[in-house]
Amino acid sequence: MELLFVQALSGLASAASLFLVASGLSIIFGVTRIVNFAHGAFYMLGAYVAYTLTSRFAGPLGFWGGLLVASLIVAALGALMEMVLLRRIYQAPELFQLLATFGVTLMVQDLVVVIWGADDLLGPRAPGFTGAFSLFGRNIPTYDLLLIALGPAVLGLLWLLFHRTRWGVLVRAATQDRDMVACLGVNQKWLFTSVFALGVFLAALGGALQIPRTTVTHYMDLSIIVEVFVVVVIGGLGSVTGAFVAAVLVSELNALGILALPKISLVAVFLVMAVVLVVRPFGLFGKAERAPRSSAGTSFRPWKPMTSIERIGVALIVALAALLPLFAGNYALSVGSEILVFVLFAASLHFMMTVGGLASFGHAAYFGLGAYGAAFAIKFLGAPMGVALLIGPLFGLAGAVISGWFCVRLSGVYFAMLTLAFAQIIWSVAFQWVEVTGGDNGILGIWPSRWASSPEGFFWLTLAIVAVSVALLRVLVFSPFGFGLRATRDNTLRADAIGIDRKSVQWAAFIVSGTFAGLAGALFAFLKGSVFPETLGIPISVDGLVMVLLGGIETVSGAVVGAIFYKALAIWLMSQTDLSKLVLGAIIVLLVVASPKGIVGFIEQIRHRRPPSPNGAGSSAARADASDALGIAKMKVAE
Amino acid sequence: MKLEVAELNSFYGPAHILFDVGFAVGDGEVVAMLGRNGAGKSTTFRTIMGLVSRRAGLVKFEGDEITRLPSYEIVRRGLGYVPEDRRIFSELTVEENFEVGRQKPRPGAAAWTPDRIYKLFPNLGEMRRRLGGDMSGGEQQMLSIGRTLMGNPSLVLLDEPSEGLAPKIVEQMAGAILAMKREGLSIVISEQNLHFAKLICDRAYIIEKGRIRFSGTIDELEAHPEIRDAYLAV
Ligand SMILES: Nc1ncnc2c1ncn2[C@@H]1O[C@H](COP(=O)(O)OP(=O)(O)OP(=O)(O)O)[C@@H](O)[C@H]1O
Ligand SMILES: [Mg+2]
Numbered sequence: 001m002e003l004l005f006v007q008a009l010s011g012l013a014s015a016a017s018l019f020l021v022a023s024g025l026s027i028i029f030g031v032t033r034i035v036n037f038a039h040g041a042f043y044m045l046g047a048y049v050a051y052t053l054t055s056r057f058a059g060p061l062g063f064w065g066g067l068l069v070a071s072l073i074v075a076a077l078g079a080l081m082e083m084v085l086l087r088r089i090y091q092a093p094e095l096f097q098l099l100a101t102f103g104v105t106l107m108v109q110d111l112v113v114v115i116w117g118a119d120d121l122l123g124p125r126a127p128g129f130t131g132a133f134s135l136f137g138r139n140i141p142t143y144d145l146l147l148i149a150l151g152p153a154v155l156g157l158l159w160l161l162f163h164r165t166r167w168g169v170l171v172r173a174a175t176q177d178r179d180m181v182a183c184l185g186v187n188q189k190w191l192f193t194s195v196f197a198l199g200v201f202l203a204a205l206g207g208a209l210q211i212p213r214t215t216v217t218h219y220m221d222l223s224i225i226v227e228v229f230v231v232v233v234i235g236g237l238g239s240v241t242g243a244f245v246a247a248v249l250v251s252e253l254n255a256l257g258i259l260a261l262p263k264i265s266l267v268a269v270f271l272v273m274a275v276v277l278v279v280r281p282f283g284l285f286g287k288a289e290r291a292p293r294s295s296a297g298t299s300f301r302p303w304k305p306m307t308s309i310e311r312i313g314v315a316l317i318v319a320l321a322a323l324l325p326l327f328a329g330n331y332a333l334s335v336g337s338e339i340l341v342f343v344l345f346a347a348s349l350h351f352m353m354t355v356g357g358l359a360s361f362g363h364a365a366y367f368g369l370g371a372y373g374a375a376f377a378i379k380f381l382g383a384p385m386g387v388a389l390l391i392g393p394l395f396g397l398a399g400a401v402i403s404g405w406f407c408v409r410l411s412g413v414y415f416a417m418l419t420l421a422f423a424q425i426i427w428s429v430a431f432q433w434v435e436v437t438g439g440d441n442g443i444l445g446i447w448p449s450r451w452a453s454s455p456e457g458f459f460w461l462t463l464a465i466v467a468v469s470v471a472l473l474r475v476l477v478f479s480p481f482g483f484g485l486r487a488t489r490d491n492t493l494r495a496d497a498i499g500i501d502r503k504s505v506q507w508a509a510f511i512v513s514g515t516f517a518g519l520a521g522a523l524f525a526f527l528k529g530s531v532f533p534e535t536l537g538i539p540i541s542v543d544g545l546v547m548v549l550l551g552g553i554e555t556v557s558g559a560v561v562g563a564i565f566y567k568a569l570a571i572w573l574m575s576q577t578d579l580s581k582l583v584l585g586a587i588i589v590l591l592v593v594a595s596p597k598g599i600v601g602f603i604e605q606i607r608h609r610r611p612p613s614p615n616g617a618g619s620s621a622a623r624a625d626a627s628d629a630l631g632i633a634k635m636k637v638a639e
Numbered sequence: 640m641k642l643e644v645a646e647l648n649s650f651y652g653p654a655h656i657l658f659d660v661g662f663a664v665g666d667g668e669v670v671a672m673l674g675r676n677g678a679g680k681s682t683t684f685r686t687i688m689g690l691v692s693r694r695a696g697l698v699k700f701e702g703d704e705i706t707r708l709p710s711y712e713i714v715r716r717g718l719g720y721v722p723e724d725r726r727i728f729s730e731l732t733v734e735e736n737f738e739v740g741r742q743k744p745r746p747g748a749a750a751w752t753p754d755r756i757y758k759l760f761p762n763l764g765e766m767r768r769r770l771g772g773d774m775s776g777g778e779q780q781m782l783s784i785g786r787t788l789m790g791n792p793s794l795v796l797l798d799e800p801s802e803g804l805a806p807k808i809v810e811q812m813a814g815a816i817l818a819m820k821r822e823g824l825s826i827v828i829s830e831q832n833l834h835f836a837k838l839i840c841d842r843a844y845i846i847e848k849g850r851i852r853f854s855g856t857i858d859e860l861e862a863h864p865e866i867r868d869a870y871l872a873v
Contacts (some may be wrong), residue, residue, distance in 0.1 A: 173728045173739040180726040184740045185714035
């Protein structure tokens with residue numbers, strides 16, 4: 001009992017920082033509709049800058065002043081990002097903004113190592129709060145008590161800010177209807193920037209407050225961002241109170257879960273999130289989105305199956321790829337196989353994202369399930385590779401059947417967040433269930449059968465499987481099922497009206513997508529000869545998203561190009577520079593700003609702009625501004 | 640002239656909606672923009688406010704061209720807008736809705752305050768702390784107008800202020816608009832039929848399929864029932 005109480009206190013202390021970061025994310029989302037992936041990066045920067053300042057300036061003023069100044073500096077950086085980057089892409093679909101902020105996250109990860117080094121740093125203790133007091137024979141740091149008090153204090157301050165100042169009232173109004181706010185004479189630009197600055201300030205403060213408790217590391221951004229996503233989704237995006245309640249809930253689950261269920265402590269939080277979202281799809285304190293903005297489907301050119309010339313072209317490219325082993329070395333071949341595996345992975349995600357309008361943040365789950373499925377087949381059944389390559393996708397399928405059933409009940413950002421939660425559940429099972437999965441040590445010795453064990457053989461096998469799978473996915477796009485799926489994407493209400501059961505169709509798409517991702521994962525297991533929990537991790541999910549978005553969300557098969565481009569670039573950069581993430585992040589940011597339609601969308605746009613269309617109004621008019629319908633004020637006067 | 644609009648053309652995506660729309664509003668005038676469902680009344684207002692991205696033409700307000708200004712800048716110059724769907728902030732109280740609309744006073748004119756608006760719409764005075772979402776349609780319409788007045792405009796575009804209101808409320812609304820006129824405000828009102836416009840307007844334009852078909856006084860319009868029958872709902 002005493003132990004429980006002490007754990008609960010420590011949970012409350014952890015909740016403080018989590019609440020700060022989550023409320024910042026929530027406030028930003030409420031007004032700008034941007035899910036700021038870089039929020040974790042700002043949290044980390046807050047900790048690093050605070051470390052530097054507090055180490056240099058001693059004493060209470062140095063310490064507390066250092067935390068405050070650090071947060072202000074980072075807030076200024078956040079405002080800068082909003083002004084130079086996000087302002088350019090507010091009109092783009094939600095996912096592009098996510099992609100841009102993800103690019104920034106990558107850059108910050110490398111920059112932090114350049115500036116502060118890769119080692120963990122230990123900051124000073126808080127002056128006046130270095131001691132501990134004893135409760136039930138256990139020591140509780142007094143700093144924890146400070147944090148426990150801080151959470152509600154900040155909640156109160158934010159409440160005053162939002163209810164007692166003109167700025168706060170404007171922000172609340174903009175959270176509800178930002179275009180109307182502009183029609184009442186408010187300059188949204190500065191409102192957005194100031195909201196962003198406040199949100200980032202809170203994130204940075206959350207990070208800075210951590211330095212007396214934990215070491216400062218260059219990977220603290222990713223761990224916090226997942227927890228923060230969970231918190232805002234449970235609490236309801238846009239709700240500060242919700243962020244507070246959910247932060248306490250999640251922190252307590254973490255703290256007490258360790259006692260109750262040490263084996264599945266990581267799972268508990270995500271299970272709670274899944275349950276909350278199914279029962280209350282917009283979180284505990286969230287409100288239904290008025291007009292959910294579709295994440296895809298603002299296609300400016302109707303999709304068509306390939307012409308026979310295009311088919312021959314593609315066949316030629318595949319044939320050329322098949323010639324690669326004749327002149328490429330082993331390393332190049334294994335790189336080639338890896339790229340192919342990710343082509344399939346990205347194509348599977350592309351199918352549900354662009355055809356189905358379902359953006360998954362956790363597609364690695366099915367990739368990893370496929371990899372583990374194949375590994376289990378080898379390890380426990382002693383099955384040959386052929387069988388393992390069937391069992392892998394079956395695992396992906398099974399996972400998609402279960403999580404898809406829950407996920408298709410939601411849409412938009414909430415859908416994405418729930419897929420992330422499921423991926424993290426599966427990741428934590430793989431990580432913690434050591435007896436079966438080997439935990440962190442993974443499963444080794446997953447080698448291909450002899451006939452495919454040479455680099456050439458495996459490359460050909462992969463090429464064949466990937467080419468056939470991608471072709472199958474394309475056939476599905478133009479099948480009746482594909483048309484039904486596109487109908488649910490483009491107009492949910494109308495699809496309902498003409499008798500399409502939205503949930504079943506989307507569930508089926510989810511399952512198809514998960515199965516192909518599982519196949520890619522199974523191939524990946526044999527390529528690497530081993531399986532680790534990382535195959536289920538967020539970075540893989542994000543890679544998939546980046547590939548799809550880079551390829552072009554409005555295209556039929558852009559993901560193929562996006563995957564080749566991104567994977568090749570990532571592998572090449574890794575061999576060329578220590579700062580591959582910095583370069584990659586910068587490239588992503590530039591691409592998003594330069595061409596929100598992705599590489600393939602960009603090429604298509606150029607290709608179809610050339611011949612002036614006979615019916616005058618042609619392509620420029622056809623590229624209808626979907627944003628018009630949303631009533632977004634935009635200065636673009638027709639000539 | 641307070642507001643001059645010339646050769647306005649607007650598009651929603653590929654669809655051409657307004658064709659060379661032109662009209663003018665004098666100082667202190669109340670002008671009706673009449674037209675059936677889908678005639679283009681709201682689109683005209685939205686275009687003037689800079690809310691339709693594909694547009695061409697000329698909009699002059701108090702002698703200055705405002706065609707390419709962002710919406711908030713147009714509002715700050717004194718052109719207020721009350722959209723047809725009212726767009727109340729349902730999670731904000733009446734007072735807070737007013738606060739969002741508040742802008743600097745106009746030189747030479749008394750600034751609008753919540754108290755002055757409560758005099759105009761006494762119903763609102765009894766529900767200062769009520770959430771916008773918990774109000775009736777008529778009350779929301781009053782709130783929406785009051786909120787725009789808080790910006791101290793010198794001209795207001797009112798998009799179908801009588802739509803969906805009970806006859807008694809419509810009368811009250813007409814009274815309020817006449818009171819606004821007495822304050823020296825210029826007003827453009829969009830309406831589907833003559834009944835409401837007759838009560839308050841000096842002049843009228845009729846728009847149909849995105850083109851202005853008639854321009855004249857209300858009396859002239861009354862004198863030509865065939866025009867009314869051709870272009871307006873009865
Ligand atoms: N967002 C939009 N996208 C495409 N077309 C639109 C859009 N809004 C309006 N339209 C079309 O523009 C035309 C003019 O519409 P508008 O709303 O201006 O009419 P209105 O005169 O205000 O009608 P009402 O009396 O019904 O409000 C209509 O044909 C309508 O279908
Ligand atoms: Mg209208």
